[in-house]
Amino acid sequence: MRIILHIWRQRNATDQGRMTRYEVPNVSEHMSFLEMLDVLNEDLIAKNEEPVAFDHDCREGICGMCGCMVNGVAHGPLPGTTLCQLHMRHFKDGDELYLEPWRARAFPVVKDLVVDRTAFDRLIAAGGFISVSTGSAPDGNAMLVPKEKSELSMDAAACIGCGACVAMCPNASASLFMAAKIAHLALLPQGQPERERRVKAMVGQAGQELFGSCTNIGECEAVCPKEIKLEVIARMNRDFLKASWTGREE
Amino acid sequence: MSALAISPLHRAARFWEAPIGKKAVMAITGLILFGYVIGHLLGNLQIYSADHQQINRYAAFLHNPANAIPLWVIRTALLAAVILHIVSAVQLWLQNRAARPLGYKKKADVPTSYAARTMRWSGVIVGAFIVFHILHLTVGSVLPVHEIAANEPDVRYNVITGFQNPLVAGFYILAMILLCMHLYHGLWSMFQSMGFSHPRYTPLLKKGAALVAILIAVGNISIPIAVLTGFLTL
Numbered sequence: 001m002r003i004i005l006h007i008w009r010q011r012n013a014t015d016q017g018r019m020t021r022y023e024v025p026n027v028s029e030h031m032s033f034l035e036m037l038d039v040l041n042e043d044l045i046a047k048n049e050e051p052v053a054f055d056h057d058c059r060e061g062i063c064g065m066c067g068c069m070v071n072g073v074a075h076g077p078l079p080g081t082t083l084c085q086l087h088m089r090h091f092k093d094g095d096e097l098y099l100e101p102w103r104a105r106a107f108p109v110v111k112d113l114v115v116d117r118t119a120f121d122r123l124i125a126a127g128g129f130i131s132v133s134t135g136s137a138p139d140g141n142a143m144l145v146p147k148e149k150s151e152l153s154m155d156a157a158a159c160i161g162c163g164a165c166v167a168m169c170p171n172a173s174a175s176l177f178m179a180a181k182i183a184h185l186a187l188l189p190q191g192q193p194e195r196e197r198r199v200k201a202m203v204g205q206a207g208q209e210l211f212g213s214c215t216n217i218g219e220c221e222a223v224c225p226k227e228i229k230l231e232v233i234a235r236m237n238r239d240f241l242k243a244s245w246t247g248r249e250e
Numbered sequence: 251m252s253a254l255a256i257s258p259l260h261r262a263a264r265f266w267e268a269p270i271g272k273k274a275v276m277a278i279t280g281l282i283l284f285g286y287v288i289g290h291l292l293g294n295l296q297i298y299s300a301d302h303q304q305i306n307r308y309a310a311f312l313h314n315p316a317n318a319i320p321l322w323v324i325r326t327a328l329l330a331a332v333i334l335h336i337v338s339a340v341q342l343w344l345q346n347r348a349a350r351p352l353g354y355k356k357k358a359d360v361p362t363s364y365a366a367r368t369m370r371w372s373g374v375i376v377g378a379f380i381v382f383h384i385l386h387l388t389v390g391s392v393l394p395v396h397e398i399a400a401n402e403p404d405v406r407y408n409v410i411t412g413f414q415n416p417l418v419a420g421f422y423i424l425a426m427i428l429l430c431m432h433l434y435h436g437l438w439s440m441f442q443s444m445g446f447s448h449p450r451y452t453p454l455l456k457k458g459a460a461l462v463a464i465l466i467a468v469g470n471i472s473i474p475i476a477v478l479t480g481f482l483t484l
């Protein structure tokens with residue numbers, strides 16, 4: 001099939017950027033979305049043009065590197081998948097697709113569809129961890145966790161940090177990402193000692209990174225490739241409100 | 251001993267600094283305003299009483315100088331709630347707008363979030379409506395308000411003659427439709443903002459919020475419609 005692409009081309013961080021139209025004439029329905037872009041790039045290289053820069057790594061939907069907006073939807077039209085796991089059989093001959101990078105002040109464009117997501121790393125560094133003494137691995141069953149809690153925690157831990165939630169949110173808020181990390185750790189015994197400090201530090205850091213805040217719209221939940229639920233944001237709010245009023249530490 | 255807690259003032263300031271803190275302020279002030287909207291609706295519906303003086307007696311009770319202190323306490327609390335609600339909304343709005351300086355050429359929306367995405371506009375128009383409404387029926391600068399005696403407004407007369415003007419009636423109807431949308435999102439949203447979400451109860455909460463918002467709008471809109479169709483006359 002033939003696919004028409006309008007892709008955001010931007011040479012570097014300071015370039016203005018613009019949409020450019022491309023045609024990919026021989027797309028097989030078995031290709032993944034990124035393979036379709038690979039085909040386009042080979043063609044561009046053969047024509048001595050600059051290939052389209054896009055992020056990717058595992059191409060298995062587990063690393064969180066890939067992603068762009070496809071017709072205004074983060075990771076494209078198929079719910080619960082990353083862009084690398086989206087296949088061309090979901091499109092039809094003659095489809096016109098608009099590809100744009102994640103847009104947020106906290107995610108500056110590096111080149112074309114590649115954005116700088118180190119703001120997420122700084123959010124994690126602010127509190128998205130548990131401090132443990134290193135040494136030999138603890139015995140797997142030394143600390144028992146009830147099944148419901150471990151499942152809820154695992155649901156939140158499925159977050160791969162791709163940034164689709166920020167990209168889709170009308171407020172460019174990182175709430176779903178932060179809340180997933182906070183819920184993941186707050187549901188486990190190991191997360192308890194630093195629970196108050198963590199939520200306050202991460203919420204504070206999100207403000208410094210100039211992410212927006214949540215207005216309970218739910219577009220993040222709709223595009224999350226790991227189907228993280230809005231419920232984690234309520235958990236974060238609850239922890240934050242509690243920590244703000246009863247927390248002792250500075 | 252653990253570190254001493256910071257001063258309550260400092261704690262409150264830090265709470266207000268954080269977007270989640272401001273959302274909690276919006277949820278609580280929104281709840282106060284919601285309570286007022288319910289009370290106000292119950293007051294309004296007295297216009298359907300067979301006893302034409304019913305609503306005027308209610309107004310005279312509210313305006314009775316003997317009740318001035320509770321009346322002004324409530325008015326002050328409502329004004330404070332409106333101000334806090336709007337100041338938080340505007341500050342978060344500006345921050346959220348700045349978080350995406352360059353928008354998308356093409357952006358799809360989740361269809362169910364229409365009321366959520368238009369909260370600012372429904373809020374602004376409802377806010378303008380509140381000012382108009384007070385000028386119209388309390389201050390009397392839109393149309394002169396009639397009084398039966400000092401501190402006894404002739405509410406029935408003022409409301410019916412006001413709504414006989416289709417422009418006034420139309421603005422009231424529009425504002426109530428927007429209030430309905432604002433309350434639909436606001437009423438379930440405040441639970442989420444305060445940290446309550448549950449896979450079983452949140453969907454019910456959304457349905458309940460829609461029902462309550464629609465009942466409020468229908469109750470209020472029925473009055474201008476009743477006047478325009480001639481069902482309510484002087």
Ligand code: HEM
Pocket residue numbers: 214215216273276277279280281283284287335336339340366369370372373374376377378432433435436437439440441443444
């Ligand atoms: C009758 C008057 C009003 C009532 C009863 C009311 C009620 C509420 C409630 C209950 C919420 C939920 C708070 C939360 O998210 O937890 C809310 C949110 C909000 N209100 Fe109002 N409100 C009123 C007027 C206004 C006005 C005049 C504005 C004007 C700026 C406004 C703007 C907003 C905004 C922006 C939100 C945030 C909603 C979100 O996206 O989460 N409201 N309101």
Ligand code: FES
Pocket residue numbers: 055056057058059060061062063064065066067082083084085
């Ligand atoms: S490339 Fe790893 S998730 Fe898509």
